Amino acid sequence: MGWWVVRGEVREEAILGATLGLLAEIGYDRMSMDAIALRARASKATIYRRWSGKAELVVAAVERHTGQRMAERPDPGDLRADVLGTLQGMRDGLTGQDSGLLLGLLTAMHHDEELARTVRARMVDDKRQAFDPAIDRAVARGELPAAINRALLAELSSAMLFSRAFVTGEPLDDEFLTGLVDDVLLPLLRHQAGDA
Structure with missing residues (x-):
């Protein structure tokens, strides 16, 4: 170099x-x-x-x-472990952020269209794609059909993590993430798979 x-x-x-x-x-x-x-x-x-x-x-x-872009993780071999690992990565990135910095950025987005466009294109789209590797692997293993609403999965997950981190202050621990996977995200995926 x-x-x-x-x-x-x-x-x-x-x-x-x-x-x-x-x-x-x-x-x-x-x-x-x-x-x-x-x-x-x-x-x-x-x-x-x-x-x-x-x-x-x-x-x-x-x-x-913030290390915004999540590194791709190895395939754990099943959908549940893969979704949970993705959530843990999202949680770690979110809790590692300076909350004042993030909230200030979100506030500025409301009245600066150029900033809003840039944040949506670079950061929000990254969040929407967070589950793509897990879904792709599940489709390849035959656990899910290809026609899964990935954006809904990412948006729901991000909203719940954001709410705990910045609104309610409730813990974002592994117990919460496991409940989110078992009680919300996997049933959602299975329901979509049944409709496909």
């Missing part, structure tokens, strides 16, 4: 770190590209070569901070 690659990675980390710091301190609306450049000790031209604007930069910084 050449020195220019390392330097570029260090520069990127500085820019993303400055973005997160300002986002937490003053919020999305008050944050400017000038302030990010100043804090990161980078030129605006350097920032714009990598990110098209503030919305894309903020989403990239949040993704980097």
Whole structure:
């Protein structure tokens, strides 16, 4: 790896770190590209070569901070274990996030259409696809038909995790996740499989 690659990675980390710091301190609306450049000790031209604007930069910084994209896990061999493992990964990512940062981002989405589009395209779509590997493996094993409503599964799961993490404050422990799988998600999948 050449020195220019390392330097570029260090520069990127500085820019993303400055973005997160300002986002937490003053919020999305008050944050400017000038302030990010100043804090990161980078030129605006350097920032714009990598990110098209503030919305894309903020989403990239949040993704980097939270490890947003879930790594694909090995096949555990059955649908129940696979869905539970996916939920545990989602839970770990959600509880590892700075709640103030996430809630501030969601609030800003209501009045900034560019940010809302970018978040939906990059982060929300990732959540919708979280169960795809588990469903694909279950279909290949013959446990489920291909015509499963994957978006419903992901949306329901995300809503329940989000509610516990940020609204009710109830525990997001393995007992809750196991109940969610056994009492809600597997019956939903089986019902859809029966309709297919």
